[in-house]
Amino acid sequence: MNSRENKPGEAAPAASPRHRPERAHPVTLRDVAEAAGVSTATVSLVVNKKKDARIAEETRQRVKDAIRALGYRPNAMAKTLVSGTSRFIGLVADGVATTPFAGQIIHGAQDEAWKHGYALLIANTEGNRELEQDAISMMLEYKVRGILYSTWFHRETDIPASLREADFVLVNCFAAEPGARAVVPDEVQGGKSATEILLRHGHRRIAFINATIPAPAKDGRLLGYRQALEEAGIAFDPGLVMEAYPDQEGGYGATGELLKRSATAVYCYNDRMAMGLYDGLREHGLSIPEDLAVVGFDNQEVIAAHLRPPLSTVALPHYELGAAGVRMLLGLEETAGAEAAKIHCPTVERNSVRVAARAKT
């Protein structure tokens, strides 16, 4: 944190007459040419790395020194006109503002893009179709290398017509259309890992509070739950699977029904439901994990690690989704067959789970 804070009111010291901070005079090609004692044409050849151009190494070096000394910035736009595509990768996101998840997709995509010399051109559409259309058009006009089309929750999507004018990869979403490259979280593995946390601690009677809303996450996480039970030799009991709206209120509201199931552990569709369930269990005088072990999903920022007790969960790999999307776009990573590439969801163990009572004896 910054310790050189001012007291309120001193936020920006008064200065009158008010003036702008000194703005540096932009260095031109001509400035460099004069400093190096060569023609602007020669500077241009060096800047645009025309290898075939016959320029003495000593001259080339003098120009480079002048560029460094003066801090000359070549015009990237001009370079683009020569090369045909810019050093931009576009990222269309539908929920940067409304969810902390998109931020990690941006973070991963940008880190990977910079690694390969590309800058990320981000458009935040908040699901507005018109804005999305404008954003894609703008990216095409700026000749992006390609576009990552991402959604804040894992779902199927259409492919906007204009998106086809660019090389593109779907991130956290997929299209029914054959061959549309996509990268998504491995929901089945994630659901399996969440259930396995509880199995490892000896729990056999594990309830699952799934979401009421149709989504690949709903189907995938349930399938993973069933696979984990099957591998542990535990028969699937439909009576242990419930559904609720995937937020705190949904988890809280499911408390009563859950307690009728006499389970020793519960896996919630997401951390927000687990947060609500925590409140519900407390109101019933029950403690976590002594009376009931709880596992969530998402490893949601500002929630999972800060519940009492901290919540064991499975993280959605948003950072990796963004990074893999860029590698796929640049052809550094290919998807296996026509399936969307699936990214592993890592397990995050905290204190909301302990050895099952019956397992201890």
Added chain:
Amino acid sequence: MNSRENKPGEAAPAASPRHRPERAHPVTLRDVAEAAGVSTATVSLVVNKKKDARIAEETRQRVKDAIRALGYRPNAMAKTLVSGTSRFIGLVADGVATTPFAGQIIHGAQDEAWKHGYALLIANTEGNRELEQDAISMMLEYKVRGILYSTWFHRETDIPASLREADFVLVNCFAAEPGARAVVPDEVQGGKSATEILLRHGHRRIAFINATIPAPAKDGRLLGYRQALEEAGIAFDPGLVMEAYPDQEGGYGATGELLKRSATAVYCYNDRMAMGLYDGLREHGLSIPEDLAVVGFDNQEVIAAHLRPPLSTVALPHYELGAAGVRMLLGLEETAGAEAAKIHCPTVERNSVRVAARAKT
């Protein structure tokens, strides 16, 4: 939500041999020229809106029709070379991935930028100085109209040397330097509003759990708390002001001390502290708002509205900060004098506050 979800496994139907979706052939200037029956030079003059160029209106119209019919996309880079600056506004953010707050700054800045025909070029530095340097250099090479330099929490900042090469506005941060344009939240008004929620409900003995970490928010919110009490004719009691680390654990840990103060209401520095305090109060068998009224600050996504009871709080105006930053950059909004422009923090009332017991009789 999308209801056309596939069952797992069908995520992306198998197609062999695998192929890319058909990619449209990009329309060239020549295509337009042929369609309109004019020279490419004529098309170029129309595209670049050369008013002085002597072109018959009928011809100009024919070119425009061809552009629409073919869906030709002029090269924005080329236009930039003519105009000198691009239609980009750069946004450097230090915490898109690590906080939901930055998302709203991006949302507000982008909505305002699009309104004026600009696209946002976003760089997410996560506080990495080197990445920040590269990001600003990249923006300068792309000739951005200007740069918004933003931080995820309100603080003082230095002005990177390269930032001075562009027209810039500081967003959610400020510099001691005279005249550096900046837009920040009005922490004093926010702290005053938070306290006034409790005063309106008849509370007189109001505790304030401030943050341990130095920040304009810490000083400003305390000042606002004092101003509100003063206007209500209540003497400031230093014994009612405590400090804790600004997260759930800090709020939870402050519970015991708070209960010794025999206050009827408490205002927490942020919503995360209030969330922890909720747990602490429950463990003492106390209920909110019956035994203690609670108010937070931030209106933090996925927390404030979902606590039991939902938390009354004051929202940080991140969307407005981004929008105001763009207006300031484009000269549509001037700051009053040398002070950083302060944005109003709106009150959000929920059920964590009720009329004070002593006020009811």
